[in-house]
Amino acid sequence: MKFTGKVEGLHVTPRSFLPMRNMGSLELVEGLGIEGDRHSMNEAFHSDRPEEGRQITFFEAETLEALKRDHDIILRPEQHRRNVTTRGVPLNHLVGRRFRVGSCVVEATRLSTPCRHIEQITGLEIYEVLLHRAGLNAKIVKGGQIHLGDFIEPE
Amino acid sequence: MVKSIHRVTTRVMRIDQIDARVRLLHLQDPDGWDLPPFTAGAHIDIHLPSGLIRQYSLSGDPARGDTYTIAVQRQDDGRGGSRELHDNVIAGDELLVSLPRNTFPIGKDAPVTMVAGGIGITPFLSALPSLMASGQTFTLHYCARTVERASFMPMLKEMGLGDRVQFHFSETGPRLDLERVISDLTEDGHLYCCGPTRMLDAVELKSDDLGARLHVEHFGVAAGADPAYEVLLARSGQVVPVAPEQTMLQALRAADVDMPASCEGGVCLECRCRWLDGTPIHRELTMTLSDRDEWITPCVSGSAGPRLTLDL
Ligand code: FES
Secondary structure (H helix, E strand, O other), rough: OOOOOOEEEEEEEEOOOOOOOOOOOOEOOOEEEEOOOHHOOOOOOOOOOOOOOEEEEEEEHHHHHHHHHOOOOOHHHHHHOOOEEOOOHHHHHOOOOOOEEOOEEEEEEOOOOOOOHHHHHHHHOOOHHOOOOOOOEEEEEEEEEOOOOOEEEEO | OOOOHOOOEEEEEEEEEOOOOOOEEEEEOOOOOOOOOOOOEEEEEEOOOOOOOEEEOOOOOOOOOOEEEEEEEEEOOOHHHHHHHHOOOOOOOOOOOOOOOOOOOOOOOOOOOEEEHHHHHHHHHHOOOHHEEEEEHHHEEEEEEOOOOOHHHHHHHHHOOOOOOOEEEEEOOOOOOOOHHHHOOOOEEEEEOOOHHHHHHHHHOOHHHHHEEEEEEEOOOOOOOOEEEEEEOOOOOOOOEEEOOOOOOHHHHHHHOOOOOOOOOOOOOOOOOOEOOEEEEEEOOOOOOHHHOOOOOOOOOOEEOOEEEOOO
């Protein structure tokens, strides 16, 4: 599969439910997660059931645009609760594959499922419209720093 | 015990004892991160160290993203929550709280008249900053037994609201004339009331014509409400009440039953468990009809009868 996409947003939060903060760069730690993010610190809502494949999560900017276009829902990038907002990357096709983000490499493990909490946190009714397009979970195969604007490509 | 990852973790940053009976607790994220947002009139559940859960209105300005402020009036003959917050909680302590919920949203698109009885002032405190900034017409009636009992009078005066708030002290002056308040409402004006039950009953009796323009908030919202139904756990014999505002999953977790769950929206089926008896209401989106005869998803599903038996 061929594609060249980009990192359009980077987001972290240290604990479940807290608003995510937009960042210029993120430090990925191989086999662990993102420095300062809830999943690497076992502070996430689902950390009582840890999952190796949820070290970093991705969400398509195109989905945010579709929500606006088709449902009149304005969801901001820092509200989708994934770590990386991508543009030009077919996330749903990447399960089981490796891809490069800047100088790092990740391996997609499964599609993210939306979580009802996003409605409580954002005050928007979006759970159902996010089904099948709630992003992608991955583990970190090669760590390092990623930045806004980095290229995303198949390995 | 409720798990901290399933709640918002806060630290008591400061306590202001504003008089002998009322203290303000300012809660923040331990690292100074913004807290989940809220709107004027919202409340949170506080999980007290003893295990009690109590609801408090948020009294700070919603625009201030990093702080939840609650006002706690000590109730010596109450059910213990306020005593614990007065006697046992000190600055620096951690408190787990729920996400904010708003069953009493105070709008600023139409003229607002607020009636507060005693500590019922608390939800209005979160609305005042944005009402003042919006230029919307608003009136606040603050009723208390005596001047000393109007704990927030100095604060309101400090906010420059001395003339926009009408104080009513029942021991020394005339009581609030409710009929007058209602008849003074403009055609599009909304009336918001929070205070003791006696006061709310009186308001509801007299303001029949207001329909959706009347909003009342009872103290301790869900506290003491009758359960919607109960769940019997067949293996342990434990009976778990499910309150009207709760999901079955929340009730099970609150009762210390370790339940796996992921989406909490009836899709992933992680929370699925067997049901044995009763009349379930299935609300998940992904099971086959024949599976429903055997399984139920407590994250979204409920019970049509007073009791549901689960194979747990
Ligand atoms: S938690 Fe996903 S169906 Fe209940």
